[in-house]
Amino acid sequence: MDTADTTDTTDTSGVLDEALQRLHVCGPERLGRLTNHAPMVAEALVARGCPDTVHRWLDLYQERLEEFPAGVAPVTDADWAGALGDPRRAADWIAYFRRTLAAHGWRSVLATWWPRLLPGMYGGSTHPVIRVGHAVRALLRDDTSEPRLTELAHGLGYWAARHRPLAGITWLPGAPDAAAGLDAVPPVRPLEGGFPARLARVERLPAWAADVTGPDTARGRLAELVRAATHRYATHGHGEATMLVHAATAPSAVLRTLPALPRPLWVPSLRAAWTASAAVTGMYAAAGAVPYVPPGHLAAGDLIERAVAHGDEHVIKLADTALDVADEQAHAAALRAIELSEPLR
Template sequence: MFDGSTARISALRAGRCAAAGPERAAARAEADRLIAATRLQSGEFPVMLANHLPMVLEALCRLGAPAARLAAYAEHYDRVHAVPLLAPRIAPLGRADWRAALGDRRREADLRDFFLTEAQRLGGFGAIRIYVPELVQGVAASALHGLMRLAYGVLRGDDAEIGAALGYWATTYLPLRDEPAGPPETDDPAALALMMRAEPAFQDFSFDAHLLWHWIAKTGRMDAFAPLIGRLRFGPETLDRVTATSAALYASTMSFEALHAVTGSHWVRIVTPYLDDPLPLLRHFWAAILALYPKIGMPLPATVDELAALRALTPPDDLDIAAAAIASDDEHDHSLVFSALQEFRRTGDPLYRVLAARRVQLM
């Protein structure tokens, strides 16, 4: 299980699985082996749910899970979710014709092959620079989990995972309507949520679907939604504002949907340094999050006073929070805790430690 050794503390604080010592080396090797094995699998399991396994194995490793726990979790995940192997290939795709297969789940193996080849040819980071600008409008793919896999591939510096992620993103590509009605009106991402609350088309809006990406598609293709994202002025500070708004929304709701805003903001931050222009990715990411907002009843984010009260709390130690996540079988515990602790390390904001502790029932 999880101990408090100096090496393990250092690994957690650094957000990596490769601290010195034979136990950590064994965990790193096991994570690499298991993640490589997931590339034989589909990016989704029935019915069109995201296969989190390659990403959460990396998160678990970086949180300090030993090799035995990684192996046990992979076995559990495959057994419980019946994760299928990639479907048979249909026909090879090349640089001239891959776009014709965008969003076609039948072509997953073909798109995976194409992007693995491109990641090998260009290097993973080179493939991101070339292809993410073409994929960015469909970042809602599989409820943002193509972006998630790409971010974890970047963390690993793993060309094969980057190629698999780009293939997954392309396979599940999900563009939303984006038709600005006029010049930007605000610098505040939260203002767009308030605009949605005031829009009659979103009042008492409901949709009989469980999958997040079905909700994103339904809302994101409404006439009333189309001009919304154009009202936000994007600039160098927008990612920080989106990140803060995401945390405030999660603090007020602790909802599954708002969790994806917090973790997704972290994934955007990981990927954008490898793009010539990071703003389109941020723009389409925030549109996808807004498309989920009606699903949770469009609650207000936590207020300044409410956030201050949360920051004044004393959560358990990071090691205890990480240990609780490692012991959990819920992939969203691993994802949220890892992203939240990384955001705490980046910002020093104690809110992230409180949110992580709450997610794993320690507060």
């Protein structure tokens, strides 16, 4: 994936750190189940060279933020397993990771906790791993920033609190490539209910990339998956305009995290990302493909400008992923999301 032309690698404005400091007094969710997308969008906008839009967007989103939740009891190295997957412990988990990151360094903590959290990346509608992916990308640009380290603590803590494994899957015959694999995902029945209810009904998925054993191949396959899921949104996003975005943005977050992870973790990362993308594809399956012809070519800067003007958080994050994929069909997917989604008011 070529991001050289669209990603701001200098990131010297200071806007992201200001935004994160503004946001860290807020909780990771609202109404007990809906995710706070603000830190992810702020990072995406700065990464795409739009720092001047960040605080204006946050002002519009402000009413969707809730105060940081109260803690229950400290999470410790001795008893963390008992707190895993307990959303009431979000504040406890975030505090734990703030302490641990300060003591051990973010790459070491990530390497320790990534394999512990990876089996449960399906909780929170995959938002926790997406938040971690944005935090890691920001740290890879500047790992001396305290607000970015704190953001990683929030992302990992949210993931630990919403940790939910997906077990009991029957693996169907494999597909030759990621696009064919997504085409072969059987729809979840019935197609109703929220994310947790649908996730509980995921029982069969096609095997794909199960034969991968090397980290470099895993990275290539993961990039292929991100591309295929992004492309697919252009023709299948009408199945559920918001939720199907995650079929692309969850594996994209994993791909962005790989450079910060030990190479032996790349293969299991690919497998977890495939399961997440395939599960979301089946949980919100469209009745069939709808051909989509975008209204002309858009340069990268114009695409992110349109996404920002629309304002929806999922639209912005899909546009961010589409700019990583960097081809016409990916751009078409972002434009399709703009058409399908309600704008931020």
